[in-house]
Amino acid sequence: MFSIGDFARHGRVSVRMLRHYDAVGLLRPDRVDAATGYRYYEAARLARLNRIVALKDLGFTLEQVGRILDEKVDSAELRGMLTLRRAELEQRIVEDRARLVQVDTRLRIIEKEGLMPTEDVVVKSVPAVRVAELIGAAEGFEPGSIGPVIGPLFEELCRRLDRAGITPVGPAIAYYEQRPEGDGSVVVHAAMPVSAESDPSQDFSIVDLPAVAQAATVVHRGSMDAVMEPWQTLGRWIDDNGYRSAGPAREVTLEYTDDPSGWVTELMEPITTG
DSSP states (O other): OEEHHHHHHHHTSOHHHHHHHHHTTSSOOSEEOTTTOOEEEOTTHHHHHHHHHHHHHTTOOHHHHHHHHHTTOOHHHHHHHHHHHHHHHHHHHHHHHHHHHHHHHHHHHHHTTTSOOOSOOEEEEEOOEEEEEEEEEESSSSHHHHHHHHHHHHHHHHHHHHHTTOOOOSOOEEEEEEOTTSSSOEEEEEEEEOOOOOOTTOSSEEEEEOOEEEEEEEEEESOGGGTHHHHHHHHHHHHHTTEEEOSOOEEEEEEOOSSGGGOEEEEEEEEEEO
């Protein structure tokens, strides 16, 4: 048998934690010296300790841990439960990291308030373009809502174009429209320029995006997770110069690399005066 200190060392937990588990009835020592009160544990108790710590670290309360262990969940079922909870935690970490990126972006925007923007806004005309597209829906304009929708849409669109034997003739275009229902959701369009006619057998749409007489544009370099800053710069420029928005904005991919830091995207917002 191990003393409580030695058992804590082998289990990589604190003595205080073992005493607490004993107090709540979660992990009793195998023997308690009647004279000294010292606790002793057999090595076999490490198996239960490992289950307790794993379940607790994955977010289960000690009460839930006790119920799980007392129901004599077998190893296969326990592995399944832990794998599922692990996947949930990993997803939460991904979402938390994405939120941190947006917090950092907004902090940068706040820090630059009152300063002259460094991005060069260019006003130009945009010709009409025929595109093949797929559409989806996002809860809002937040990058955390748009990103998980637009990426898979483009991947699926490229697969369908390849099956149809159609080769894109220009850079990818993403554009977004507010749903008329007023619930804040957004219609997400993933489009690729093509020189092809619409065919009922196609599993994608072919539409003609109209020409834009005037569009305020700015070039964004880097991941689309940080696109909020140039979009807000563009919005302030439009307002400061007496324009107003005149249609769905577009994001045109000028350069695409495996590393998002190498992406180059032109942001285009149709504008009009008055």
